[in-house]
Amino acid sequence: MANQKVTVPDIGNYHDVPVIELLVKDGDTIEKDAPLLVLESDKATLEVPAPASGTVRALKLKVGDKVSQGAEICELEIAEAAVSAPAPAPAAATVAPVAAPPASASVAPAPPPPVAAAPAAASAEIDVRIPDIGNYHDVPVIELLVKDGDAIEKDAPLLVLESDKATLEVPAPASGTVRALKLKVGDKVSQGAAVCTLLTAAGAAAAPPSPPAAAPEAAATPRDPATPTEPLPKNPLAIIADTAPIPPPPAAARRDGEVPYAGPATRKFARELGVDLFQVHGSGARGRILIEDVQGFVKQRLTQPPAAAPAAVAGAGIPPIPAVDFAQFGAIETRPLARIRKLSAAHLHRAWLNIPHVTQTDEADITELEAFRKAQSEEGGVKLTLLPFIIKAVTAALKQYPEFNASLSPDGESLILKKYMHIGFAADTPNGLVVPVVRDADQKGIVQLAQETAELAKKARDGKLKPDEMKGGCFSISSLGGIGGSFFTPIVNAPEVGILGVSKSQIKPVWDGKVFQPRLLCPLALSYDHRVIDGAYAARFIVLLTKLLSDLRRLAL
Ligand code: COA
Numbered sequence: 001m002a003n004q005k006v007t008v009p010d011i012g013n014y015h016d017v018p019v020i021e022l023l024v025k026d027g028d029t030i031e032k033d034a035p036l037l038v039l040e041s042d043k044a045t046l047e048v049p050a051p052a053s054g055t056v057r058a059l060k061l062k063v064g065d066k067v068s069q070g071a072e073i074c075e076l077e078i079a080e081a082a083v084s085a086p087a088p089a090p091a092a093a094t095v096a097p098v099a100a101p102p103a104s105a106s107v108a109p110a111p112p113p114p115v116a117a118a119p120a121a122a123s124a125e126i127d128v129r130i131p132d133i134g135n136y137h138d139v140p141v142i143e144l145l146v147k148d149g150d151a152i153e154k155d156a157p158l159l160v161l162e163s164d165k166a167t168l169e170v171p172a173p174a175s176g177t178v179r180a181l182k183l184k185v186g187d188k189v190s191q192g193a194a195v196c197t198l199l200t201a202a203g204a205a206a207a208p209p210s211p212p213a214a215a216p217e218a219a220a221t222p223r224d225p226a227t228p229t230e231p232l233p234k235n236p237l238a239i240i241a242d243t244a245p246i247p248p249p250p251a252a253a254r255r256d257g258e259v260p261y262a263g264p265a266t267r268k269f270a271r272e273l274g275v276d277l278f279q280v281h282g283s284g285a286r287g288r289i290l291i292e293d294v295q296g297f298v299k300q301r302l303t304q305p306p307a308a309a310p311a312a313v314a315g316a317g318i319p320p321i322p323a324v325d326f327a328q329f330g331a332i333e334t335r336p337l338a339r340i341r342k343l344s345a346a347h348l349h350r351a352w353l354n355i356p357h358v359t360q361t362d363e364a365d366i367t368e369l370e371a372f373r374k375a376q377s378e379e380g381g382v383k384l385t386l387l388p389f390i391i392k393a394v395t396a397a398l399k400q401y402p403e404f405n406a407s408l409s410p411d412g413e414s415l416i417l418k419k420y421m422h423i424g425f426a427a428d429t430p431n432g433l434v435v436p437v438v439r440d441a442d443q444k445g446i447v448q449l450a451q452e453t454a455e456l457a458k459k460a461r462d463g464k465l466k467p468d469e470m471k472g473g474c475f476s477i478s479s480l481g482g483i484g485g486s487f488f489t490p491i492v493n494a495p496e497v498g499i500l501g502v503s504k505s506q507i508k509p510v511w512d513g514k515v516f517q518p519r520l521l522c523p524l525a526l527s528y529d530h531r532v533i534d535g536a537y538a539a540r541f542i543v544l545l546t547k548l549l550s551d552l553r554r555l556a557l
Helices: 078-085 103-107 201-206 218-220 266-275 291-302 339-354 367-378 386-400 446-461 535-550 552-556
Strands: 002-008 017-022 035-040 045-049 054-057 072-078 125-129 139-144 157-162 166-173 177-181 192-197 357-365 406-408 413-419 423-425 427-429 432-434 475-479 498-504 506-511 516-528
Touching: 035 072, 045 357, 157 192, 157 266, 266 291, 339 432, 339 516, 357 535, 367 386, 367 516, 367 535, 386 423, 386 475, 386 498, 386 535, 386 552, 423 446, 427 446, 427 535, 516 535, 535 552
Parallel strands: 423 475, 475 498
Antiparallel strands: 002 072, 017 035, 035 045, 054 072, 125 192, 139 157, 157 166, 177 192, 357 516, 406 413, 427 432, 498 516, 506 516
């Protein structure tokens, strides 16, 4: 073993530059060229790479320390075999020297005029070119951080270049909209190469949209830095030389043209793990995202219990639906969900995931029922819709098929049979779906059921239902008959085991053995929990229901 002292290399005209990120700790085994730490002045971000492979010992720096060229970083314990090979040069010499042209010259992109100095009209379009990048030529573009049409802030990085010695971020010289992006990943550039046109605020208002991008491939390149583009370079990390003003910390919300505030090492790390840096909270200075932040993010995601995942996101190991930036396809509006919708979404999702659903359909001949209902209405009594009749028929069917009036115990070991019959019905309200419950429906007549359902439906629409009026349901009915449509597949309202979907009745020809008769048929769809209910049991239940609705006299039996 041999120890090699590692010092801060030639960093041009920078002195007392703060250490903003330490990428190694004592005992870490690292590869040659892996980044040790990140320095950040008001003009440049610099990553200092390891001059050789080895184990980090006696780390001398901490975040916040200010360093200049020659400051001691650590010692590198290098295996003998490696040492006896061509002897490593002293640290400062091994580390790729930073191209150190005068900072002011390298910061401003060449050759556009300073934005502020130009008159408003002249500053409308800025021709953005590769700035002075020291002695580097034909440096490959490894990452494009913007695409045509992106609105970006001054100093936000536009792209990343990477030579075998240095990684360079090219910042935007002004705030504006990216037009006519000329580069794509893999292009090789030198100082002065055209990057894009930047339409500044003054020009954005007046100028017509730019023609399509000169380099369509570049325009199509995803801006998301977590999306792999090209094969990763062999020596991805070195010194970021004279990258001009440091990128600003990202705003809380993602906007077009924004890039996460993180160094190339962190970005590469995130890219390898498939982490979207926009989702990672930066704990570094000014919100800079550190490698530990990415590690913490991944750890948290891996240990997050499925129940903690939002309703819209997958749980129980189900792959989530990938996030899509819809704004890239056209105008969008993001509207927060109403509280009821969020609650019902979570509830429906749980029921959908937990219950093996089967839906059995049938049609009930309600010709006589409808004639009776109409006659009652004409007599000027209580307005009767179909719903109270259906509730009545359901309670009668539940009496004969009690397993539909049951719930599975949470451990799945027993069936809890209910001796009461509280029937819920789905009500459509401006804020979303609610399910008021009619208590002891089996003990109430059609008129009382009609009154109660009408009152509960009104309360539901007015948002005045009390929590107690939505609790304790045994079986639910979802009636879309007043709206239209035929059959649908309702989701069982867990922990109930069955739900009846009712659709709009229609007159259809029915064969009576001699001729076709015009009959009013009401489509019914019975969804049930197949863990509790067998198919034959469900078929018998729905057949009884249709009989009850076809001949009201049966309800009196
Ligand atoms: N076939 C034909 N007509 C029907 C019908 C059916 N199956 N069901 C209802 N109608 C008729 C009614 O008789 C009434 O007509 P009328 O005024 O001529 O008598 C009209 O449609 C409107 O009835 P509706 O307001 O739906 O009353 P209802 O008592 O049948 O239903 C609610 C009350 C609360 C269930 C209903 O208003 C509602 O909100 N339905 C939506 C439920 C829902 O969103 N389910 C989806 C859950 S995923």
